[in-house]
Structure formats: structure tokens, C-alpha cells
Amino acid sequence: MTSIAERTYESTPARKVAFIGLGVMGYPMAGHLARAGHSVTVYNRSSAKAATWVAEFGGAHKPTPREAAQGADIVFACVGNDDDLRAITLGADGAFAGMSSGAIFVDHTTASADVARELYRAAKTLGLSFVDAPVSGGQAGAVNGQLTVMCGGDSAAFDAVKPVAFAFSRAFTLMGESGAGQLTKMVNQICIAGLVQGLSEAIAFGQKAGLDMNQVLDVIGKGAAQSWQLDNRGKTMVADKFDFGFAVDWMRKDLGLVLDEAKRNGARLPVTALVDQFYADVQAMGGNRFDTSSLIKRLK
Structure with a gap:
């Protein structure tokens, strides 16, 4: 069985790309x-995972980011954090060392705005382009090819990448200069943190009140309380199912980036800081890999 959903792709000229x-x-x-x-x-x-990917999709895999990037028009990446990103881009075996002048590096990692700007400058000195392009939509969005991508960088590089990136996205938008994509993703995570906590409290309250919460969610989902989280996670929260989606460990990493940035720009985020600590409680319960909707477990 394929690991991606069947879909129709827009017709674009074939490009030589790398994915790290x-x-x-x-x-x-x-x-x-x-x-x-x-x-x-x-x-x-x-390398075993890379070999499995090639067996499923064709193409080739290489032993270093540098070798994978050689000859590519566009190098895409999606790794864990700032340090991982530096490790695959910089140094003798990094992708930048293998890229040809004029090539574009597109980073889909959720990382700091600072590292995006740092690598944008490093790429520019080498005659390369760098676009920070974190995504929203989770694993399901990646499998279905329906991710929302928020980008920071130069418009020429963005325009060159956009038609290629629509292979896995439904929206691919330039938000501003380098770092703007990462800052937009931080806004996204602030919204999600508050929404999931509110939904958790609502469901826990309704259950204590003796309501049929699946019916309640059907009703309020047709009104002003409707949200993606309610539609896609509400009933699984009622069923106490959390073995899918975006992991708590990843959300804590993202909220750490948000809170660090808020210290720099002076934004006040009292609810976000509180929900971050609630996620720490879930981690202490052994829920590191639970979906983010597992916030409700604290209330039961």
C-alpha cells in the first residue's frame, strides 16, 4: 500500500530536486x-529509510546532504530543529557545499526565525537562495498532499519554487522577507494551543454534565464554535484516542520557539505559556508521542 494518497498533480516542467x-x-x-x-x-x-523510499518511489539516495544536493535545482528539507538544520546545510558535507550557484534551498522545518535569517545570509554569500517554508496540516496533510506552506525569503526564489511545491501543498504563500514564514508558523501554533485547551475543557465539562458529547460536537460544530480541531479531533478526544497526529514533544518544541521569540519582541502570551506547561504535564504522564489533543487527559 502506498504511503501517500492518490491525487492529481498540476502539470509543471520536471525539475531535478533533492529532499533531505x-x-x-x-x-x-x-x-x-x-x-x-x-x-x-x-x-x-x-540510510535504510532512504532505501525504502527509493524502492517505493524511484529516484536515488545519497550518503550525505552534499551529495544529494549536487545538481539539484531545488533542495527541500524537513528535519527536527535549528541544530539539525545547520547540520544538513553547513560544513563540508552540508547541502550548501554541493549546490550549484543559483540553486534554491527550501526549509520546511519548524525552526526559529533567527536560524532562517542566518542560513539566508549564508546561502546568499554562496550565490544560493534560501526560503523558510514551515508547513501546517500535519501528517495527514503531508500524506494527502494538502499542506499549507508559509514562506519567507526573496520573491524570485519563491516564484521559482511555488509550482514545484504544489505537488504536496494546497496553499503556498510568501509572507514577507526571510524569517516571516517561521514567524507565521508561530502564530499558527499559538492559535492551535489555545483552541485545543478550550476544546479539552469544553469536552471534559460536557462529560461531567452527563451530555452525549458526540451529539454536542455535531450541534456546536455547525455554529460559531466550529474549528478544524473540533471537526478532526473532538470525537477522538471523547473516545480517549491519541495515537496519531502531531506529537506533544513536537508541540513543546514549537511553543518553545514561540516563547523565545516573544521574549525578544515583547509580545505577551499568558495563555500560550500556560498551555505549554499543560503539555509538560502530559509529557510527565508518559504522553510524549500522544497527539496534541491529549491535553484533555489532564482533566480526567
Whole structure:
């Protein structure tokens, strides 16, 4: 069975691309690029995972980011954090060392705005372009090729990447200069943190009140309380199911980036800081890999 959903791809000229990082997001994203007709070379820290990807989608895998990036028009990446991103871009085996002048590096990692600006400058000195392009939509969005991508960088590089990136996205938008994509993703995570906590409290309250919460969610989902979280996570929260989606560990990493940025820009985030600590409680309960909707477990 394929690891990506069947879909129709827009017709775009085939490009030579690389994809670095074949985790739960990168694996299907790279797969959509291959299915869309692009020539894809991959790199992953676990070469066995890279070999599995090639067996499923074709293309090639290389032992270093530098070798994977050689000859690519566009190098996509989706790794864990700032340090991982520096490790795959900089140094003798980094992607930048293998990229040709004029090539574009597109980073889908949720990372800091600072590292985005740092790598934008480093790329520019080498005659390369760098676009920070974090995504929203989770694993399901990656598998279905329906991610929302928020970008920061130069408009020329963005315009060159956009038609290729539509292989795995439904929206691909330039938000501003370097770092703006990461800052937009932080706004996204602030919204999600508050929404999930509110939904958790609402469901726990309704259950204590003896209501049929599946029926309640059907009703209020047709009104002003409707949200993606309610539609996609409400009933699984009622059923106490959390073995899917975006993990608590990842959300804490993202909220750490948000709170660090808020210290720099002076934004006040009292609810976000509180929900971050609630997620720490879930981690202490052994819920590191639970979906973010597991906030409700604190209330039961």
C-alpha cells in the first residue's frame, strides 16, 4: 500500500530536486514530488529509510546532504530543529557545499526565525537562495498532499519554487522577507494551543454534565464554535484516542520557539505559556508521542 494518497498533480516542467529528511512529513512530501514527475534524490540519517523510499518511489539516495544536493535545482528539507538544520546545510558535507550557484534551498522545518535569517545570509554569500517554508496540516496533510506552506525569503526564489511545491501543498504563500514564514508558523501554533485547551475543557465539562458529547460536537460544530480541531479531533478526544497526529514533544518544541521569540519582541502570551506547561504535564504522564489533543487527559 502506498504511503501517500492518490491525487492529481498540476502539470509543471520536471525539475531535478533533492529532499533531505524522510520523517513522518518528509517521506510523503518527497513521494508527492516523485509522483508529480520530478527527478528526486533523497538523503536521510537512516540510510535504510532512504532505501525504502527509493524502492517505493524511484529516484536515488545519497550518503550525505552534499551529495544529494549536487545538481539539484531545488533542495527541500524537513528535519527536527535549528541544530539539525545547520547540520544538513553547513560544513563540508552540508547541502550548501554541493549546490550549484543559483540553486534554491527550501526549509520546511519548524525552526526559529533567527536560524532562517542566518542560513539566508549564508546561502546568499554562496550565490544560493534560501526560503523558510514551515508547513501546517500535519501528517495527514503531508500524506494527502494538502499542506499549507508559509514562506519567507526573496520573491524570485519563491516564484521559482511555488509550482514545484504544489505537488504536496494546497496553499503556498510568501509572507514577507526571510524569517516571516517561521514567524507565521508561530502564530499558527499559538492559535492551535489555545483552541485545543478550550476544546479539552469544553469536552471534559460536557462529560461531567452527563451530555452525549458526540451529539454536542455535531450541534456546536455547525455554529460559531466550529474549528478544524473540533471537526478532526473532538470525537477522538471523547473516545480517549491519541495515537496519531502531531506529537506533544513536537508541540513543546514549537511553543518553545514561540516563547523565545516573544521574549525578544515583547509580545505577551499568558495563555500560550500556560498551555505549554499543560503539555509538560502530559509529557510527565508518559504522553510524549500522544497527539496534541491529549491535553484533555489532564482533566480526567
